[in-house]
Amino acid sequence: MFNKILIANRGEIAVxxxxxxxxxxxxxxxxxxxADRDALHVHLADEAICVGPARSTESYLNMNNILSAAVATGAQAIHPGFGFLSENSKFARLCEEMNIKFIGPSAKVMDMMGDKIxxxxxxxxxxxxxxxxxxxxxxxxxxAVKIAEEIGYPIMLKxxxxGGGKGIRKVNNVEELVPAFEAAQAEAQAAxxxxxxxIERMIFPARHIEVQILGDSQGNVIHLGERDCSLQRNNQKVLExxxxxxxxxxxxxxxxAAAVKAAQHVSYENAGTIEFLLDESSGKFYFMEMNTRVQVEHPVTEFVSGVDIVKEQIRVANGNELSVKQEDVTFSGHAIECRINAENPKFNFAPSPGKITNLFLPSGGVGLRVDSAMYSGYSIPPYYDSMIAKVIVHGENRFEALMKMQRALxxxxxxxxxTNVDFQLELISDPHVVAGDYDTSFLGNVFLPEYQKED
Incomplete structure (x- = not known):
């Protein structure tokens, strides 16, 4: 096993x-x-090293500084977490060239699956x-106009x-196409x-279903079940x-089975997610994309499968076989995750950085987990993603999980x-959500208009 790994990330995933x-x-x-000098992950790690100023381009995205930190500290491997450099094949290739193990798939596979086309x-x-x-x-x-005419509206520009909801637009007709294409293209170029x-034909209404897969260097590939990530705002997940x-x-x-087939086809190694759109009316599902990293929502899968995905990532990167075979994986109960963000849902979800003056995280009972890097007195910097915690619950069934999440929030x-805690509480208590009756349009078209009417 590795003696030492470097975590090329921050916040709750680094912890x-x-x-x-x-x-x-x-x-x-x-x-x-x-900006993160006093962050929790800095205090918890065995060693810590500053890699640059507050701007991510000069620190968490600074490949040279991160690789220099790995060499200086003698780290044998780098875990990129999610976001930042986690799906950057250039960084993975540089790690390979420097004989530092990248805890994720190879650069070749990232190039193959990271590009949606x-x-x-x-x-x-x-x-x-x-x-x-x-x-x-x-x-x-x-x-774009020619292709859209051939496949039919509505379409999705991607x-x-x-990734992360950037460069995506829904287009209902030819009148919307040109301005939407230009805006999405400019956004993609900038990001x-x-x-x-x-361009893809839009599947609507649809469920966003993703399957967690794990692969090792010996060619073993397994799945850990599916997650429903249909509750989204602006193509970004809110609850899973x-x-x-x-x-x-x-x-x-x-x-x-389709997800495992997809991973086997590209000889996938480490943790990854195959994402599908499900047309509930026909029961047909369609490949959407692959995420070649650990997902924000991986804890719900850990709860229902009993498999520690992050530990499996480290073991697989070390050259070990997966610790479980497909026939060993059993699924139990129901799990739900709510993302807690420092933002104001009543003011168009504007970020709300600042100092945490008091903090009480829910606890107690079986099947409750809070992943966070917050502590009382910590100042949330304004430079990074607004997610500050994830509340994850597990129950014997969906109703028990819903009630446990309500209690936790x-x-x-x-x-x-x-924060968006009250927003999440209202969402998890909504009759449609309680009944499991929602799709990818529900949050934006049904829930938010009613929520924003309230004062």
């Missing part, structure tokens, strides 16, 4: 990785920006269903190199340095659960900054 490594007897190195082509080869759409990159509005787009209330036994077997108390 999560440090804890998993410590339980495996592996030493840890935290990196931090000048390449991924789509590979899934067609693998026999995994994909939505009708463009066959390659789309660079001009004239191309950045080929995209990813790549303005290449592609496992298993999905919309999927029965037969469909579950079909969609998880009622106990959650943060003073000094505005």
């Amino acid at each position: 999560r990785i440090i804890r998993a490594a410590r339980e495996l007897g592996v030493g840890t190195v935290a990196i931090y920006s000048t 390449n991924a789509r082509a590979e899934m067609i080869k693998a026999g995994v269903p994909v939505t009708p759409g463009s066959e390659g990159e789309v660079h001009t509005t004239d191309e 950045a080929s190199a995209g 990813f340095g790549n303005g290449a787009m592609f 659960e496992s298993p999905s209330a919309a999927i029965g036994h037969t469909l579950r077997n079909e969609i998880t 009622l106990e959650f108390d943060v003073e000094g900054v505005i």
Whole structure:
């Protein structure tokens, strides 16, 4: 096993990785920006090293500084977490060249699956269903108009190199297409340095279903069930659960088998997620994208499967076989995760950085977990993502999990900054959500208009 790994991230995911490594007897190195000098992950790691100023481009995205920190501290591997450099194939390749193990898939696989157009082509080869759409990159509005006419409206414009909801637009008709294409392309160019787009027919209404997979260097690939991530705002997830209330036994077997087939086709190693859109009316599902990293919502899968995904990542990167085979994986109960952000839902979800003057995190009972890097007196910097905690619950069934989440959110108390805790409490208590009757449009089209009417 590795003696020491460097965590190229911050916040709750850095804390999560440090804890998993410590339980495996592996030493840890935290990196931090000048704005994160007092962050929890810095205090918890065995060593910590500053890699630059507050701006992520000069610190958490600074490949040279991060690799120098790994060399200086003798770290044998780097865990990128999620976000930042986690899906950057150039960084993974640099790690390989410097004989530092990147805890994730190879750069080659990241290139293959990180680009949505390449991924789509590979899934067609693998026999995994994909939505009708463009066959390659789309660079001009004239191309976009022609392709949209062929596949039919409504369509989705997507950045080929995209992620995190950037460079995505829904288009209902030809009148909307040109301005939407230009805006999405500009956004993609600014966010990813790549303005290449592609077009897919929109599956609507739809569920966003993703399957957690794990692969090792010996060619073993397993799945850990599915997560329902349909509650989204602006293409970004708000609440996730496992298993999905919309999927029965037969469909579950079909969609998880497709995910394993997809991962096997590209010889996938480490943790990853295959994302699908499910047309509930027909029962058909379509490949959407692959995330070549650990997901924010991985704890719900850990609760229902009993498998520690982060520990498996570290073991697999070390060259070990997966600690479980598919026949060993059993699923129990129901899990739900709510993302807690320092933001003001009543003011268009504006970020709310500042000093936490008092903090009480929910606790007690079986099946409750809070992943966070907050502490009383900590100042949330304004430079990074607004997520400050994740509340995850597990119950014997979905109703018990819903009630446990309601109880946990009622106990959650943060003073000094505005959070979305009350928003999440209303969402988890909504009759449609309680009944499992929602799709990807529910939050934006049904829940938010009513929520924003309240004062």
